[in-house]
Amino acid sequence: MVPAAAPDSAPLFPTATPAVHTACVLGDAELARLLADDVPHGDLTTAALGISPMPGRLSCRARQPMTLCGVEEAVRLLTLAGCTVRQLAASGDALAAEAPILEAQGSAAALHRAWKSAQVLLEWSSGLASAATELVAAAAPLPVACTRKTPPGNKALAVKAMRGGGAVMHRLGLSESLLLFAEHRRFLAEPPAATVARLQGALPEHKLAVEVHSAEEALVWARAGAEILQLEKFSPAAVIACRDLLASHELRPILAAAGGIHPGNAAAYAASGARLLVSSWPYSAPPRDVAVNLAPL
Known part of the structure; x- marks a missing residue:
């Protein structure tokens, strides 16, 4: 049986329009x-x-x-x-x-x-x-930067979610920042100082970040002139040791702790001397x- 039509009634929202306080990121x-x-x-x-x-x-x-x-x-x-x-x-x-x-x-x-x-x-x-x-909240007062490890095909809404949660974006893509990985360096045959000089000469308006995997590697690239060191999978204790080693050489680049950071260890990283925590943990929520x-x- 086909249901009877519902009785006429006044519109629920006769003049309603969405009270949008932030922009739609999906068109x-x-x-x-x-x-x-x-x-x-x-x-x-x-x-x-x-x-x-x-x-x-x-x-x-x-x-x-x-x-x-x-x-x-x-x-x-x-x-x-x-x-x-x-x-x-x-x-x-x-x-x-x-x-x-x-x-x-x-x-x-x-x-x-x-x-x-x-x-x-x-x-x-x-x-x-x-x-x-x-x-x-766990990392406060340090800022949290979320990586570009967004779910495939959902980048715009994922970025909106990270920002809505109070984080900043580490990198939106490869086009707007200088981050030198070991994977780049394997293609080079020059001293670190030469690499830094070339990048800073070509793009003087950008700070140069270099990902490192040990305190010794951090010292090499800090001496070469890198302004930011991304400490990949350093423990909080290793971040402290790296900070102290660099300070003993009167080197104080920005230290960004990255890899394996989550609410259970964020406070320890925040107390380690890092200036920034880089994480992809929220994307698995x-x-x-x-x-x-x-x-x-």
Whole structure:
């Protein structure tokens, strides 16, 4: 039996527009692809039930404490599906359990079309942002820089999540910073000082960072003129020893501890003499649960 049409009622949000406090980093084309991926040829169940034109409402709330991320994209995604949306929180907000995130109204077809894509987007990006928040708190007062080890195909939203959690980006890509790896140096046949001089001469507006794997290697590159040393997989005690060795030679480059840093050891690294913690740990975070309620008006 085809359900009877729902009675007319006043719109839930007659003049509502999303209260966007941070920019969407996914454009309409990318969001439309998310919808098309989930509903490529229509919603078979909703259509077969005959409920597609019935008006309904949807609400999202935090099921657990979280740093919210992706709400602006979720609002736009629901809007593209044909819903009217009211945004109740912004990316970067610290939400308690049960805190409201957004509300939407539209036809059952529009709401069901966007429901799961919006929920997954919120849960995944809020998981990353919440993990970044946890790491930043554990490392305080040192800044945390997250690597470009973003999930493939999801860089823009992952970067938004890291920033929403209070971290900065270590490198967005290879185009904007100088970071000399051992993998680069294997192609060279010149002293470290010559390499440093060439890079600083070619790109004088950039600081040169060099990744090193021992205190002795750090001393070589600090003497050569590197301004930043990225200490790869040094323990906190090894960072202290490296700092003291460099200071004994009156060398004080910026030390960035990298590799294996997480909330359980961030405080020890923060006390080691490093000026910056570099980590990819937040990218492995589980999603944060977002509760969705969808019902007729």
